[in-house]
Amino acid sequence: MGRRSPYPEKFRNDAVALYRAADGKRTYAAVAADVGVTGETLRSWVRQADEHAGRARGEVPGENRDEELIRLRADLSRLRKAEKGVAAGARDPAPGSGLFRCGDEDMTRRWNFISTHRAEFGTQRTCRILQVSRSGFYRWLAAAPARAERQAAEDLLLAEIREVHAAHKGTYGVRRVHAELRGFGHTVNRKRVERLMRRNGIEGRHLRRRKRTTVPDRLAPPAPDLVQRAFSARELDEKWCGDITYVQVGGSWLYLACVIDICSRRVLGWSMASHMRAELVIDALKMAVAARGGSVTGMIFHADRGAQYTSAAFAQVCAAFGIRRSMGRVGSSYDNALAESFRQGLKRETMHQRVFSTVRQSRLEIFQWLTYYNARRRHSALNYLSPAEFEQQHQKERRLTLAA
Known part of the structure; x- marks a missing residue:
């Protein structure tokens, strides 16, 4: 008779379900590392589950059609409610909102117009009509390579931010995205990450109202408060x-x-x-x-x-x-x-x-x-x-x- 496993049966079943949900895209060792066991232990749990169910090894159980249809409908309803502009009756942003606020982009449009049409109308005349200085235009023109390099770096950083955000299922906000980038070896300012995330509509998740689960027993004798809101400890299992x-x-x-x-x-x-x-x-x-x-x-x-x-x-x-x-x-x-x-x-x-x-x-x-x-x-x-x-x-x- 084999030694009894120290892990509860529900835990083993959930670990097997987690491996099967990966659908072959993750190895036993990768899933086992998240669960906190060895790869061989997880492999034996999967094998035992297959034998117990009377299936051949490697077959992955799936949802039946009714369960899958219910799940897909629920996901579709959630997406329609959550995605901006997708819900029925969604309107265009109002004039004067932040989307149409004027700023540096107005001058950039002027510089771009002058650069495009200066051969046809002349730089001096175009600058006079648009009420800008020629020296300012030439400074902008000289800085074009540096701007292009800076924009390329911003685009690369934004792609990495999106990758981190997606890898954590859209839950990470600015601080955790910044910490993840620093963990990868990037030296990047948190305010820069915050600016890019805000400009591109990338944000973490926020909490909604909750249901009451604590129902006290007025007759049961309570234990004393030994923590006193000091939620810190010097040692594990203290x-x-x-x-x-x-x-x-x-x-x-x-x-x-x-x-x-x-x-x-x-x-x-x-x-x-x-x-x-x-x-x-x-x-x-x-x-x-x-x-x-x-x-x-x-x-x-x-x-x-x-x-x-x-x-x-x-x-x-x-x-x-x-x-x-x-x-x-x-x-x-x-x-x-x-x-x-x-x-x-x-x-x-x-x-x-x-x-x-x-x-x-x-x-x-x-x-x-x-x-x-x-x-x-x-x-x-x-x-x-x-x-x-x-x-x-x-x-x-x-x-x-x-x-x-």
């Missing part, structure tokens, strides 16, 4: 925090519970279900403990006073692992600000102006975003490193300190 968020799937809801390491901002555990019972947060906590090797005695876990976190079942699981529970006040989002910030980023970057049509689609895209968040998404609180990069750097520095 403090964790957690929260519940929701995803709309057709006319129903899918709930997601996450556990985050406050030091590295890494999502250690998560669980998705169609209910908000205590098992939802217990499964996420157990996954986080397994990700850290099973030994987390003395660690602080901070959450809000939702009924799931104040339940006796959750308290028993925390006691079994030696975890110290901590809770903020009722109705104060600042008392769990880190988890709130993570939830906003998740909703902004995965659920922006959209409704998932199937549970399978929502699970796959959320799992994909969580692995992307841990492995590649740059975090402002980590000096624009990803959580995985930060943990590697933190552990390396700690080993050097111990060696010294």
Whole structure:
């Protein structure tokens, strides 16, 4: 009998679905790096899933026709609402708006006209009629090569900005795009990136209104607040925090519970279900403990006073692992600000102006975003490193300190 896997079955199934969604465009090693396992481990999970389903190796399961049709219709509706000028009844910009504002382009048009017609009408006469100086025109003419070189550099930078923005599914704003370019070795000013993005209509995503998920149990005894809004830690596994968020799937809801390491901002555990019972947060906590090797005695876990976190079942699981529970006040989002910030980023970057049509689609895209968040998404609180990069750097520095 083989050794039991330390990874939950739902996690393994989501990892297999993530590999299959790549449709052969990503290797086992590439997908496994995002998930946090080895390529051979992911390969064995895919093989086991194929054997369990009775399929030949390499066959990729797809959506049935009804699910695909529903998804495509939902995407089309979202695009019509989101894209400017595409929605029915879209009008032209009003006169006097920023689109028609006069500026340096007026002088540029004059210089271009003079340059085009000076052989026919003469430079002096054309400059006099257009009320510009000849010396200004000749200075503009002499600077033409430098302008062309500068414009070529702008076009190249804009292409790289678009590539970064598209690679992160349109979620990155100015600061993260700038950090990504700097990470690639480019020495570029943030204000220049901001100007190009604003001029070309490139922007990150913004959050919409949210649904209430924290329902406190007035009768359950609360735990003390051991964090006191100090969402920082010197070491990994010193403090964790957690929260519940929701995803709309057709006319129903899918709930997601996450556990985050406050030091590295890494999502250690998560669980998705169609209910908000205590098992939802217990499964996420157990996954986080397994990700850290099973030994987390003395660690602080901070959450809000939702009924799931104040339940006796959750308290028993925390006691079994030696975890110290901590809770903020009722109705104060600042008392769990880190988890709130993570939830906003998740909703902004995965659920922006959209409704998932199937549970399978929502699970796959959320799992994909969580692995992307841990492995590649740059975090402002980590000096624009990803959580995985930060943990590697933190552990390396700690080993050097111990060696010294």
